[in-house]
Amino acid sequence: MASAGGDSNESLSLNLTPMIDIFSILVTFLLMSFSTDPTNHDVDANLELPDSVTMVTMDEVPSIVVNRNEIFVNNKKLVTLENGKVPQADIQQGAIMPVYLALKEIDDANAKATAELRGEAPPVDANGEKKAKPGEITIEMDKKHEFQLLKRIMLSGQQANFITFKLLVAKESI
């Protein structure tokens, strides 16, 4: 090694080849995992998604997020869970009332938007309520929850005219 205060005129030269090798490997790896998918979503920090081998990619941002302690619909906190269960006060006919009301609002907005797009009056059911074609909704839920909670959320969705549910999962192949 060259001395700091010596009278030698030798200059140190860094060998850059290993560094370029590392950079090349890193760039190759990152380019392989680079995604051009326009839908980008950050998973809630307070939940862990179940693994899946599904090849179907997420196509819309989840509307219902169920982390370990809370339920959100469109980023609005609606229910605080007690040991992973919905408080009895929020349950009505097996469904979760605040979730049902929020989903009903979404369904009404969907019905109105669809009707406007087609240039016709919003369809109504026998009770005079706006009615749209059954919709679909994406759920992001922590893997440790019990099925009962999912069932209650699905029941709320069913009563608000949603019958297809897209369960958000972590792809195993990545």
Next chain:
Amino acid sequence: MGTHKKRRGSGGGGEADSPELNLMPFIDIFAMLNTFLLVSASFLGLGILEVQIPFLSNSPDVKDEPKRSFSIRVDLEESQVKVSSLWTAPPEEKAEKVYKYDDVEIGKLHQDMIDLRTKVPENDKVTVYADNTVKYEQLVKVIDNIKTLKDKEPRLNLPGQEGKTGASSFIFEKVIIGSVIL
């Protein structure tokens, strides 16, 4: 551009100058590229598993239901999964199998689902019932094995799916959560 000559000891024939590549611009570009890729990289791939729930409608059913159809029911309990298959009209063939949640047994369930689909290709629907205490993770694991073929598995040769893209990666495309009913 990027090269400079370095004086070396004589290798024969006087003082030969050999060009040397200046690596600094390369490193600059790589560093920039790395930063951009690291920022935009997604290390968790997100997918979806689509399921349906029963829906009661007043509209008349326009489809003509076949007189004899094949139905598959999967019951998830806390420690085991029960698969029952049944022809709805005589000659009735009823079969039942029970699996544990470990990888080997779930692998068997997956293979049996492939066999059931191959045996009756017209049926693309499975109804799933689950106990309240079953974990969401277990439910997803079972649905995954009912619905999707694994990456390296050969695609099923099902009638009516020629030319369809993506559909062939499914075993049973429709999974209905039968327990979700008032």
